[in-house]
Amino acid sequence: MNKLFFTPGPAGLFPTVQGHYEQAFRENIGSISHRSSTFRKIYQHADEQLRILFNLPKETGVLFTGSATEVWERVLMNTVEHESFHLVNGSFSKKFHEFSQQLHKFAHKFEKPFGEGFDANEITVPEYAELICTTTNETSSGVQMRVQEIHKLKKSNKDKLLVVDMVSSAPYTNLDFTLVDSAFFSVQKAFGMPAGLGVWFASEEMVEKSKRIQQHEGIVGTYHSLPSLWENYKKFETPETPNVLSIYVLGKVAEDFNRIGVENIRKETERKAKSLYDFAKKSNQFDIFVENESHRSQTVVVLNCKENSSKVIQDLEAKTGMVLGSGYGKLKETQVRIANFPNVNFDQVQELIENLKNLS
Amino acid sequence: MNKLFFTPGPAGLFPTVQGHYEQAFRENIGSISHRSSTFRKIYQHADEQLRILFNLPKETGVLFTGSATEVWERVLMNTVEHESFHLVNGSFSKKFHEFSQQLHKFAHKFEKPFGEGFDANEITVPEYAELICTTTNETSSGVQMRVQEIHKLKKSNKDKLLVVDMVSSAPYTNLDFTLVDSAFFSVQKAFGMPAGLGVWFASEEMVEKSKRIQQHEGIVGTYHSLPSLWENYKKFETPETPNVLSIYVLGKVAEDFNRIGVENIRKETERKAKSLYDFAKKSNQFDIFVENESHRSQTVVVLNCKENSSKVIQDLEAKTGMVLGSGYGKLKETQVRIANFPNVNFDQVQELIENLKNLS
Incomplete structure (x- = not known):
């Protein structure tokens, strides 16, 4: 059966995914160098299709990690010098908050019981919080935070960066990336692909924040720091040998999604x-x-x-x-x-x- | 052609790899939960086959990351509180050393010109270095450090941890893991697989060191800290949704290699x-x-x-x-x-x- x-x-799996893998094998995508023009075209294609799908402004970059879990860690290391703020209402938003504590940040939270959600007007962001961490869709409890509420939250806190965990709702979530500074997801949810790739949208302002932390003698990581990812992204490369096959297939699936609209x-x-x-x-x-x-x-x-x-x-x-x-x-x-x-x-x-x- | x-x-690609991917699709490996018994059996199978292939003692665990590049960062964060020591003779060993500096460790090095190699008797490890970082095979220059020399180096420095970058030589490199504390590689080299998975062998002593750093208020990362990876490994799970397809194929290729011997x-x-x-x-x-x-x-x-x-x-x-x-x-x-x-x-x-x- x-x-x-x-x-x-x-x-x-999305119905086209296996076919894209087969095509990738026919094209030797598993053996090409990640410093070749063939790879740069693959990255650029994924970038172009995701820009259309998510209506990304030119200030927002498309970066790749091993997982969305990795982005939790990287976004905190790179854009929080001292204090983060988290909306917590389920197992995944809770872990995001715990990551901040494990990185020795002062991690504020506004917590609600499992199964309840957030609206902007009930949220007070602590004065010194640098990054607001939201989750559009708590995969554990089936609670969404509507995009209008996320946009309102950013509008009332324009001096702070805001990141959206949209792991289990992208591309349904229709974020306004001229407002939202960053968002991320992984390919094994709505994109219907095998796991092993995280996708991280980040604005140039996020990269600038990371550089300021470095100047203040803070540690922002190594190969997957925002400045390192960004520097490579400018030439459609990645710091390490990435999951090339998955980036190839992601570009194809995003293209399929754009064809559907x-x-x-x-x-x-x-x-x-x-x-x-x-x-x-x-x-x-x-x-x-x-x-x-x-x-x-x-x-x-x-x-x-x-x-x-x-x-x-x-x-x-x-x-x-x-x-x-x-x-x-x-x-x-x-x-x-x-x-x-x-x-x-x-x-x-x-x-x-x-x-x-x-x-x- | x-x-x-x-x-x-x-x-x-190793000749069997594409067939293993096709079988994985037939078995719906791209859609199984990473918290299911099906996944645990996949991890366990890879673990068993790698243990045979590398003759691993029971104290050594088999952990998975996104890349070998990631292991450079993780091993330094988790087992170096203050000082590391690096043998540098090419582009990759140089980057390993730079990672330690970026993590604000005191990173000693013994450097040789591109194209030259190391023997144990010429190496003096600094007194307070906690981790000795070696590279068995400099992919950039084609220089090897022979296993006998690595073993000698550890025998003369038993109080220090030693890690071996064997990215482009595993499983050719015949390390004695009762001596060597840790080693790592990525699957896109001799295993002939598409990129997107790092394999990290680490002893329990490495995990203990990481826990001591945590007790001293040091930061060892979050989901991919050694204690977190190890805790999950004990039940053949991973902290995040991993590259399941790649772990499945790695177990199969390791089995193929064991069949050849x-x-x-x-x-x-x-x-x-x-x-x-x-x-x-x-x-x-x-x-x-x-x-x-x-x-x-x-x-x-x-x-x-x-x-x-x-x-x-x-x-x-x-x-x-x-x-x-x-x-x-x-x-x-x-x-x-x-x-x-x-x-x-x-x-x-x-x-x-x-x-x-x-x-x-």
Whole structure:
């Protein structure tokens, strides 16, 4: 039976991905030098397609790391000399905050219970915080922070840098990068690729901040410091031998997304999310976990299960080949998480809903 | 025309690699959770096969990073509180030394000219150096440090940790891991895989050192600190979502290598290297770059060219599909670098030699 993955990460592969890998092997992409013009063209192609997809202004660069987890560390090392500020409402935003502590920064936080979200008007950013760390989509709890709220937050704190963890919502999240200083994601979520590459958008202002920290005798890392990444980026190179294959495939998938049109992807995401939430509202087996409707994620739908969720997941997979994500951490046995990424279309989501109805 | 890569990195793919990727796609390895038992079995398999291949004692762990470049940074952050010591004789050992300076360590070095190598008896390790940083194979210059010399160096400095950069010589380098504390490589060299994964062997003593630095209020990083990597390794997991596909393929290639037998790989490497050096000795077109025979690399053969080396490389590729590496940095136009990795067999090396003879 062919499997269809609705897991929130690593997720199901986008349908074109395997073909792009095959083409990469035919073109010897695994053997080319990362100091060759062939590689520079690959980087430039990915850059161009991501610029279109995310509507990036020219001041924003496209940098590559090993993972989004790595960006948590790098952005804190490079743009926080003393104090960071974190919105924490789930397992991943919590880890982002803990990274700052481990790097001996003074890490402020505004914390809400698991399953609750943030609006701009309730947030007071501490006076000396240099970087505001937000998460548009808590993959663990299915809570989103709407882009309007992120934009408002930046507008009321223009003297501070703001970074957005959009790991499980890019490219759905329609950020205004003339406002937002930085954002990042990893390719194994909505881009439907195998894991092993982090994508980091950063403005020149972020690079300048990192250089100031260096001048003040601060440590900003080595090969993956912002100045080092940026210096290489200017010639479409990377400091180390990167995951060339993955950068190649990312450029191709971004091109596929642009062919569909990001606005169409966003509309389809909302249409699929609505049908999942509508189903749960009427269901006797499931409840929507996130109470506040405006905080409900459009890309990771989290539902409480009346019966043991592991059993639901196992039964569904055995009968239909469809794979859901389990609840995160302590909620492993009581929740399911349904990734609503471009790898599944509207009809497949309807089929999932029918299959869930027929389970009981 | 099919290409055959003799480039030192990224190198030609090992013949089984593409098939392993295809199998990984059939098994949905790109979509499995990195917290699943399927992933843990993949990690465990890679661990088992690498343990056989490198004859690792139980005290040595097998850890994964994004690149070998990352290990330079991590090993310095995690095991050097104040002072490191570096043997520098080429572009890569030089960068390793510079990383230590960028991390504000007191970085001692013993430096030799490009093309020269080290023996243990000429090395005096500074009294307070905590970590000795060696490179078995300078990919830039084709100079090796023989394992006997590395072992001697550790035996005369038992109170210090010793790490070996074996990026372009693993698994040819036959290190005694009951002596050597740590070593690392990346998969795009002799393992003939696409880039995007670093492999780091580290002893428990290294982890203990990192914990002591933490206790002394030192910063050892976050998710990829040695204690964090080690804690996850104990259950065959990784702190972040790793390059799962690459870990899967690495386990398979290590299994292929074990089927051939590492001793056979080593003998074949020496036989191929000898034929390349013998050819260069008699040639009117080429000279061996490294003068001291015992310092000549077995895995990356560097030759001076009588005529412009870019022209040699272009002509060879156009006529035969065989691709050589150019000289490194300033020597780009005057040298060729020939990777002698398991992706090419003895007969192919003879064919290369004949093709080089017929070029002029």
